[in-house]
Amino acid sequence: MTPGRRISQWFRRFWLKAGALIISGWVLYNLVFPLRPVVGYAVQVKDRNGDLLHAFLSDDDKWRLYAELSEITPLLKRTFLRKEDKYFYYHPGINPLAVVRALAGNFSGARQRSGASTITMQVARMLERRPRTYGSKLIEMWTALRLESSYSKDEILQMYFNLIPFGGNIEGIKAASVLYFGKPPQLLSLAEITALTVIPNNPEQLNPQRKKALLTERNKWLKRFEKEGLFSVPVIRDALQEPLVAYRREAPKKAPHLSLRLRRELPAESRIVTTLRQAVQSQAEALVENYVNRIRGMGIRNAAVLVLNNETMEVEGYVGSADFENPVDGGQVDGVRAVRSPGSTLKPFVYAVAFDKGICIPKTVVNDVPSNFAGYQPENFDQKFKGPVTVEFALANSLNIPAVKVLNQLEVRTMVSQLTRAGFRTIEKQANDLGLSLVLGGCGTTLEEITRLYAVFARGGRYGPMNLTMDAGTGKSAMTLMSEEAAYMITQILSKSDRPDLPNNFDHTYRLPRIAWKTGTSYGKRDAWSIGYNRKYTIGVWVGNFSGAGVPELSGANIATPLLFELFNSIQYNSPKDWFERPDRLELRKVCSHSGAIPADGCTELVNGDAIEGISEFRRCEHLRWVFTDPDGTVSYCTYCLPAEGFEKRSYPNLAPELIAFYHKAKIPYLKIPPHNRMCQRMAEDGPPVIVSPQEGSEYYLQGDGGSEIQLLSQASHDAEYVTWFVNDRLLKKTDPVSPVFLVPPLGTVKISCVDSKGRNTDVVVFVKRF
Template structure:
């Protein structure tokens, strides 16, 4: 074949060869004359809800309201445009010779340009090139128009035109015009509105809403008359259409979910984004946020953020990043959903879950709630009180700080730090040693997005759904599935504790059938800067943050008092659902001590048969029950003389460590301390006293007094015998003796010290501490 072509070319004359080369050049130029992308213009950022209802938009970088190009053209607009601009649109190849000839004749006759003769395809090229109107430019438009007809379908050409046609002012394209002039989508335009928009691009600078209204109305009605004559519309539709008035002024675009729109503006500038937001839920949440913000504003608490996730689909249905978007003050422009904030107690359920799953905790196992000092770290409960010992589930439900710190110390900070990163808390990105034990009390920062997502993951594990990244966009083209960090058994037990958290209504919600069950948790950061509340049902996970985005603390900014009521108001407006079904085939039965929550020990006398995780069978048996031998006449008064040679009663006795006991018995009047032992009774190894402060290896800074002199250190211990006398020694030097309340003040020098206490029975206890 190649040789035949070569021989044919050799037989041609020089003139023929030149003509052939010119033709080849022209054909090649024609083929490649049209750029791959016709339009190089910036577009507005447009965000819709899941049903493609507009939530909001941001103007393009050139100051034009130009929505991203659409793929289809509404039928009414299509009919109006073709009737008004190019009746033979479907019958030419980009250029209409008859229209060009007519325009040429009219322009020569009138000695000025009165008609252009351009087809819609040529107008599309003119919009793309944006050059001055000359005969040379007209010729280029004609060439490009025919070439465009070979590349694109008629529908595609029409879509290009309506997406880039000017509609007056800074409004470009059909979609932007429909929203600016009529306040709704182009798909919902009436015949009158479609006709008005069809005639606008013909002379957008001369006819628009503020001037040339009569000319615009006349043009619209003439077009409607043509549609009637073509029988595109009937007479009744025509009469209704011409009676429809023109809009008075442009409409403002919707401002729904403005913080989400701004987020997409930063991440997807110039794109059309169909979000997962449910517009109905979003508007209700925003109205609720506005009402609560006005309430909080009285206390100078200015900011509020809410996130609602549909758990089965793992899609965000409401995104309220803050309040008062239109106000440029008080941190209102901060999208708090994405802003790292101190976590307060909101991470405690994750630690509770991790220890249950590992098998180092049972739900009602007693945890210490006593004063602690861990290398200078002295956590306090919110109530500033101590209860001695509290069941783990109750400590979680009441958000007690000291049991949580004890749990973290037992579980290990590095391990918990790794787990938090595994469940998606990306802002906890420093080393575990940086956070230390404060990690569980708000020593780290997390975003409302990450925290609410983590709670949603727990809910998904109970629904036995695969874990995947939470979505904000529809359709989700790629779903990233990941390993599930949560197992349903431990999640069930965690939620079982969280649904017992006292609700803001302070009512017995279980007695009201209409009240749905919610597992929820609050958090309050140090200095009252952040208030959190996150709740989960089988349908939704809701996260709420209240505070000041500028970081100012306010007295009363407490999770349970601010974020909590908002959370329950949101759940009240969401569809309710029945509670999670307990996972089957996971739990095993175990005998558990009723008082301590540990596995049944050798001397436990009151037990419950409970369902626990298999890993929980590895936990320690109850260490708090002891077998005590009592004398024969011990019916009224417990223990008097254990030297009886023939004891008649052996009793199981529940005893706590002395410091635990000291606080525990103040809240539990039924608790009976173990009576004193006589030497030789077989319980000489029992330690009757324990230091409350300072704990072993505590590092202490002594405060200065008002006159600048060195302050005092107050040391304290608990003794299980209220009548005991205790003798105190500091570094083997006698200091004092105490009775009833065992507390003294010391002024030790800087350095390492040893503190020893001896009671009247010869029992001794020592601790070491450091003064800095």
């Protein structure tokens, strides 16, 4: 082997080893010190389809919106690459020919200098800003090579489009597209893209504020593209004719309350995809704003709306206030999460739980009469009483007394437990302080909690967590909060159209999809509620003032429900008419119309009533009482004094003492049991009168200094011709045994005594305080 050949082989081995060593060292260096650029992007809140709803500045106060690969269209790539780096897909991050050309031009003193920067080198410079020096250029080249070895070409191009400056604090193609043209990058035309390609070269001189200069530069590059054959002549001609409508716009601010909420709840996310449907959100925002403008003259200044998809438990519309930018009326308060008094909106849930406990069915009769619950004396909204009513009538007419009576049977702790399971956080915190007033709004809830609860009726009793983002439903399961039968019975009651809470003069219900709904008005007329649902949606509406100021005209029926109907008309106009199917375990039974119980002897007025098989109570009706009387019905007999002949067995209404007292006070006639045979010697052996009201040990809290009254009511033996009432051993009034007496009690410990005509006496002690 000749010496020349040996030297040649040595050099070949040397360069092979050196190359392998360099490559190994390069790979090892990148493994030990991986290039992982950290870029702080502005927070984007998107709808379920990925369209931008709201944007927030980045931590360094830049409008730097991250663009997905799908948002970078082929037209964008083609135009930018032709202008900035047409050999991008062919070089390793550095273009040697461009470097040589730049050096030659710079050293020759040419007027127009070239930096030889590839797109990869521009990314390196934008990732870490440095002065424009030769040393900085070398660092950029080094970083560009590292980028090329760590990322694909498309990933590097995506970085470029996300970092490129467009003047001021706007960075990235998406931010420029949205803020200059009001549209996402994928909708940009060739003329708009070309305008954006020229801005980064000189953002101070070429920007929408200098429209003439930008237009001139745009057209110059369009003609250049035509000359180079990048686009066809007709396409270029159309682009040249397109007017330049670029100007600095505000960032999108749709769904501001939800956007702020999610930004706080998800601080690590820069791209939040909500469950909102932009069409539903826009309709809801517009309807709320217009509606509040119409009722502002009444002194009602705000409203909030939540639109929930029952099938997925995803929120499709979220309006926290009528105008987010209105600081006077608390526009930035999120009415969806504000704690307010729920009024009567919890009544359906109380009845549903009672149905499941077997306490009642829709046809069960409850007395809507003045009642005292250990000092708590609720009244109806209209301060009137209806007497005996069915549960379904009581719910449809939102009567207060029957709801309190049913809750009293259930016990407050049972309801608090159920509401806590349903996610009522404020009620959970107030659990130890809540009483029977809970069902009438004596607690704190939010529109979010109530709307989610009504979705349970629409979902056949299944409760599911509410989803605000598209990935929020992962791993969450539903639980059964009530039976499907109870939910269906409540729905049937709330979907009746002959209800008193149908809005006055509302003439657009013919377009309304079939819905079930419930209204509510808080004490002092501070909050108006209307919650409606069908198979598809549950929509919650709150109307009022965030200041808490009451308005005489404010009511759920006439103020909140019209907005609810408008929302359903808008969101579900011409929707399918499908309705809920009747559950299999719901049986139809014959019940007595006077009690709602299974008919007994003498029950002649029967109706069909829904009941839950194996759950609903199966007791016999006791609305009638059989009494022995003389043939004229003027005297009644007991078995002790019943004559051998000359008597009849007759039925009389078996009325509760509270109902008798109501009939007496309202002067409503009713069929009374004849007085007992006065000749009966056994009556003298009967006990003293029973004081039905007030009850022993009751505490009364009376408001103010006015004449708040409590009711005195007794139940005496038939031989008692009259009873006499005493208060603290002082005479109050003498009256017949069944008539109520009303007393303005003194403060402190009060002894109340009742003495019948036979001298038999009963005492009770109550305690009276003032607020």
